[in-house]
Amino acid sequence: MTTFESAAPGVLDAVKEIVPALRSNGLETEKQRKLPDENIALLEKAGVFRIAVPERFGGLDLPVAEQAEILTEIARGDGSSGWVSMVWVSTAWIATLYPDKAQEEIFAGGSVRISGGFTPSGTLKEVDGGYILNGTWRFNTGVGGADWNVHAAMVEREDGQHEELFAIVPRADISVADDWDVFGASGTGSATSTVKDLFVPAHRVVDASVYDASTRDRWNADLNGRNYNLTSYILATCAPVYIGLAKAAVEIFAERTPGKAVAYTEWTDQAQHPHTQIQLAVAANKVAACEALAEKWLSVIQGREDAGEKLTVEEKATIRGQVGYVVQATKEAVETLYAISSASTILRSNPFQRVFRDITALSVHGLLTPVSSLEAHGRVLLGLEPGTDYI
Incomplete structure (x- = not known):
């Protein structure tokens, strides 16, 4: 082993x-x-x-x-x-x-925390030995506690063409604003980061072609089987957050409900109410269904890599669509339980309300929003192009 x-x-x-x-x-x-x-x-x-x-x-x-x-x-x-x-x-x-x-x-320390601003809202100017980086990136999750950060930026080449590049720089060279004030996912510290006139050596800047993984030319492509398609890998690591939140909601609800009376009714124990039992089962089964979908796409991603093959367009679109469905279904599961929770649920000391707000906030993430993800999947099911490069 x-x-x-x-x-x-x-x-x-x-x-x-x-x-x-x-x-x-x-x-x-x-x-x-x-x-x-x-x-x-x-x-x-x-x-x-x-x-x-x-x-x-x-x-x-x-x-x-x-x-x-x-x-x-x-x-x-x-x-x-x-x-x-x-x-x-x-x-x-x-x-x-x-x-x-x-x-x-x-990776000098063996353990590393790396954040990233992947909207190309910065610029790179080519100089001897590397580039000068300038720019500001919003919604940069975890940048304050990171060791390094990836910045997407545009460079203008000598022929006038513009190209998107990705520079990775030490956290110490980044200014982080105190501007993260939101109703959900509040602890992610997704603040605005700024870099000014920073020299980045050429070996820490790559272009988009390098980000197109599944090429078999990475050092460990044949060693450990980690040469995944980039977007599919990112989606496959995002989905667990939604599943984990929904599992927490089921767990917290099931722990807190027994012995609670249903206010202004004759029910002295909500756990004995059939509607509570049914809704809890519905929520739990939505979460279980999402876990089953995840198990399938994780198997497909790893199976293709182990075989030295790229994911097909159909497989990539399916992964994106199913991840979008997971975002939708897990959010629905949490909402189902919130709707039958007691008034004390809204207390900030109650972890359930935090789960509810976190999953609501994260469900509108641009890459994860169900509508766009399901659209790409549905287009491919109809024999059309996915309509996005992000699959």
Whole structure:
């Protein structure tokens, strides 16, 4: 058995042990509008920030299915911690697409937290040995607690053509605004980041062709089978956050409901009410259905990689559509339980209301919104082009 295969259960068990602490810290996470140092330390100790780091740098280099299982558990404890962990882990995987020299710098510690601003709202100017980076990026999740950050920016070539490039820079070279003030996913610290006149060496800048993975030319493509399609991999690591939040909702509701009277009725125990029982079962089965969909697409992603094949357009569109459906179905599951919860649910001390707000906020993420994702899937089912490059 290889190192990465034996390491996954240990990380997963460690994460399960800290779920209560992450949930208990939920209110403080919201107050700080970023992950508290305690949460980061707990996740670090559990090994979370090593799961996508290459083995040659002391990482665990876990397969995507095992990464997803770990991220689900983190989100079950706290949605913001799950979302930030997803960003830091998935962007660490993205860093494995960079040249060896960059990887040696980025992964020097074996455990790393990498955030990213992928809207090209910056500029790069080519100079001797690299580029000068300027720009501002909004909604940059986890940038305040990161070690490195990826910035998408446009460069104008000598022939007048513009090209999108991706520069990875140390967190110490980034200014972070105190402008993250939202009603849900408050602890993600998705603040605005700014870089001014920063020199970025050429080995830390790649173009979009490098981001088109599944090319078999990465150093570990034939070693550990991690040469995934980029968008499908990102989607497969985002979905666990929604599943984890919905699982938390089912768990919290089931724990809190027995013995509670239904206000202004003769029902002294809501758990005895058939409507409660039915709605809880509906919610639980929506979550289970989402887990089954995830298991299928994770198998497809890994199966194609193990065979040295690219995902087909149909498979990529299906993954995006099904992830969109998971976002929709998990949100519906949480809403179903919220609708039959007691008035005390709205207290900020009650973790259920935080789950409700987190999943509502995260459901409008541009890449994850159900409408766009299902549209791409439906187009391909009808024999049309997907209508987006993001599959």
